[in-house]
Amino acid sequence: MDDSQLLRYSRHILLPEIGIEGQQSFLDAHVLILGAGGLGSPAAMFLAASGVGTLTLCDDDQVDLTNLQRQLAHRTASIGVAKVESARQTLNAINPEVSINTVQERADEARLTTLAAEADIVLDCSDNFPTRYALNRVCAATNKPLVSGAATRFDGQVSVFDFRRPDSPCYNCLYPEDSEAEETRCAVMGVFAPLVGVVGALQAAEALKLVAGVGPSLAGRLLMLDGRGMEWSSLRTARNPACPVCGQAHGLPK
Numbered sequence: 270m271d272d273s274q275l276l277r278y279s280r281h282i283l284l285p286e287i288g289i290e291g292q293q294s295f296l297d298a299h300v301l302i303l304g305a306g307g308l309g310s311p312a313a314m315f316l317a318a319s320g321v322g323t324l325t326l327c328d329d330d331q332v333d334l335t336n337l338q339r340q341l342a343h344r345t346a347s348i349g350v351a352k353v354e355s356a357r358q359t360l361n362a363i364n365p366e367v368s369i370n371t372v373q374e375r376a377d378e379a380r381l382t383t384l385a386a387e388a389d390i391v392l393d394c395s396d397n398f399p400t401r402y403a404l405n406r407v408c409a410a411t412n413k414p415l416v417s418g419a420a421t422r423f424d425g426q427v428s429v430f431d432f433r434r435p436d437s438p439c440y441n442c443l444y445p446e447d448s449e450a451e452e453t454r455c456a457v458m459g460v461f462a463p464l465v466g467v468v469g470a471l472q473a474a475e476a477l478k479l480v481a482g483v484g485p486s487l488a489g490r491l492l493m494l495d496g497r498g499m500e501w502s503s504l505r506t507a508r509n510p511a512c513p514v515c516g517q518a519h520g521l522p523k
């Protein structure tokens with residue numbers, strides 16, 4: 270790190286849990302963020318500000334007027350622009366040292382596998398179940414930790430599915446794909462703007478902790494926020510041995 274980097278990252282370097290070594294691990298890290306919307310904005314902005322060396326943003330959408338209430342990486346002047354491009358400009362303005370890869374497509378599972386294989390950590394900042402299940406399978410196949418976030422109405426949740434660990438459950442253990450989970454998308458249900466900031470920031474925090482090896486991650490815990498009464502709760506979650514994605518029959522480390 271040069272003098273300007275030592276200054277830029279000094280408030281991280283001062284933390285005994287991070288220090289020079291931890292900050293260097295951020296500079297060397299590559300994080301894949303799926304979704305450049307409400308969760309992806311604060312997640313990417315904190316990771317860029319923190320000096321994560323490479324960010325890959327994947328989103329096929331364009332900035333729309335209805336996004337601007339909560340998707341902080343986008344500006345009014347960016348309406349109609351690809352979200353990944355709009356976000357890239359914001360992130361470059363925050364920290365020009367970060368290398369930003371943009372993927373403006375609705376990536377299928379094969380494409381996601383390629384993107385995940387190149388990254389150290391994957392953030393699920395998407396807003397729909399098919400993508401969540403696909404990304405969970407992809408991270409199982411590539412053995413990458415998945416930091417999962419969701420926010421609808423006033424309800425947020427965050428967890429880490431760490432496929433490198435034999436005790437960590439996956440998204441499919443918590444929400445089996447064949448169950449009739451209710452899909453609550455922002456477009457239909459609405460979402461309280463600061464909630465996505467809270468959840469996206471937590472995803473960035475978990476990603477940085479995983480990179481620098483700080484503290485226990487949220488692997489095996491589902492953290493939930495009820496934003497009406499601002500009540501936090503968490504529940505312990507276990508790997509389902511019969512899970513079709515991460516169960517023992519599927520070749521993951523035991």
Ligand SMILES: [Zn+2]
Pocket residue numbers: 438439440441442443508509512513514515516
């Ligand atoms: Zn599982």
